[in-house]
Amino acid sequence: MKNLSFILCAMVLAGCAEQPKRNELDFSAEGRYMVYGAGAEKCAQVSEDYRNGGQVIYSGWIAGYITAINESFSAINNTLSPDITNGLGLNGSLKAAIAYVDVYCGINPHKQLANAMSDFVVLMLKKQQDIK
Structure with missing residues (x-):
């Protein structure tokens, strides 16, 4: 019984802890698909968090x-690079994407992080087509 009381008390205290107010599920900015996790965050908030080292x-x-994009494209078309930024002179996908999100969200505060990443992927695929 003591263990149950301890667990219930811990659950109550954990629920009282202040949690960041982040979207966990939302429609895309255009309402075409569901966005999960941080991708649902508005670019205005993303830009503010970036400015504050977040x-x-x-x-x-x-x-x-x-x-997910790299895996999906490799399953669909094995002629594509295993990394969407391969051969583009970028220092890794993650660093390039983080930098791109910073610029995109600064210009499009009403959009979502998911929109920034979708735009990044389209840009990278177009650049790969130009290389071939």
């Missing part, structure tokens, strides 16, 4: 997005 808040989500 890039780490989004880097995991961005890395997952790039990984």
